[in-house]
Amino acid sequence: MSRSLYLRAGKFIITVVCCAVSLRGYSQSLSKTAALLDPSATSYFQNQYLANPAMAGVDTGWHFNASYRGQINGIEGAPVTQFFSGDGYVGARVGAGLNIFNDKAGLLARTRIAGSYAYHLPLNDYGAKLNFGLSLAMNFQRLDYSKINGDPNDPAARQYNNRDDYFEADFGMAYTDRHWTAQASLPNIRAMFTGKSYPGVDGGTVFFSALAYKFDLYGAVSSVTPKACFRSIKGYDPIIDVGLNVGFVQNVLNLTALYHTTGSFAFGVGVYVMNTVRLNAFYNTQTSGLRNYTDGTYEVGLTVDLFK
Numbered sequence: 001m002s003r004s005l006y007l008r009a010g011k012f013i014i015t016v017v018c019c020a021v022s023l024r025g026y027s028q029s030l031s032k033t034a035a036l037l038d039p040s041a042t043s044y045f046q047n048q049y050l051a052n053p054a055m056a057g058v059d060t061g062w063h064f065n066a067s068y069r070g071q072i073n074g075i076e077g078a079p080v081t082q083f084f085s086g087d088g089y090v091g092a093r094v095g096a097g098l099n100i101f102n103d104k105a106g107l108l109a110r111t112r113i114a115g116s117y118a119y120h121l122p123l124n125d126y127g128a129k130l131n132f133g134l135s136l137a138m139n140f141q142r143l144d145y146s147k148i149n150g151d152p153n154d155p156a157a158r159q160y161n162n163r164d165d166y167f168e169a170d171f172g173m174a175y176t177d178r179h180w181t182a183q184a185s186l187p188n189i190r191a192m193f194t195g196k197s198y199p200g201v202d203g204g205t206v207f208f209s210a211l212a213y214k215f216d217l218y219g220a221v222s223s224v225t226p227k228a229c230f231r232s233i234k235g236y237d238p239i240i241d242v243g244l245n246v247g248f249v250q251n252v253l254n255l256t257a258l259y260h261t262t263g264s265f266a267f268g269v270g271v272y273v274m275n276t277v278r279l280n281a282f283y284n285t286q287t288s289g290l291r292n293y294t295d296g297t298y299e300v301g302l303t304v305d306l307f308k
Helices: 003-029 155-161 189-194
Strands: 062-071 080-091 094-105 108-122 129-143 166-176 180-186 205-213 221-233 239-248 253-260 265-273 277-284 297-306
Touching: 094 129, 129 155, 166 189
Parallel strands: none
Antiparallel strands: 062 080, 062 297, 080 094, 094 108, 108 129, 129 166, 166 180, 180 205, 205 221, 221 239, 239 253, 253 265, 265 277, 277 297
């Protein structure tokens, strides 16, 4: 990469960091997205599209992902979350994606369906790109009448399910090359412009940024990728995530470790079968304030890479 492009990349990274700092206070007035308050462990390294629409189709081929997360001690009504996504490179610098988030906790069930468009602008012949993405999404929230311990005909319960579904949009941007990935995203930009949020949808990140560098190595250890993330949360202190992904034997095996400033840790192991199927398993300790109530969560994920 030429010196001028390095300077441009450096300015972009600085801009991302500055945005994180400047929006930290302003973001307190924005809406939250529950899927990003407690994001899928796969979104940090294996499936970054979940956290940023700009990552849809960022490389060649199509990627189909599914993951399931639940609590280890299996308390009745404990949260159970499912993530589904597919993204790929369409052509003419355009990527596309679809992701579905489904969460159940006690009486409440939420589904979020989002379609994404991404544009990837090449900066040179060595893989450096600026990436921009937009997702349009619908949120559906319902009470499960069958689990109500009381009168299921209560008008309050009926009114909850009669609310309108909520439309929202997410915007993201990223700089990527063979080693660096610098990115930022704004979940639910509708709330940013209108100042209004939908009761019950709130509960997650209002600004996300991340910086990662991939070291390509030779030998038993194939790659080492450290990553730092910043998440601004409405009504709460910001969360910083620090992680490391290490690939072994041409990345057939990978190990992941994450630390969150909420006091929790995540550990994961994954295998890459026939350069097509990826299997991942994660254990996430509970945040420090809730360890007396639950042993943490587990997550299993499956990725299929096609047409690379």
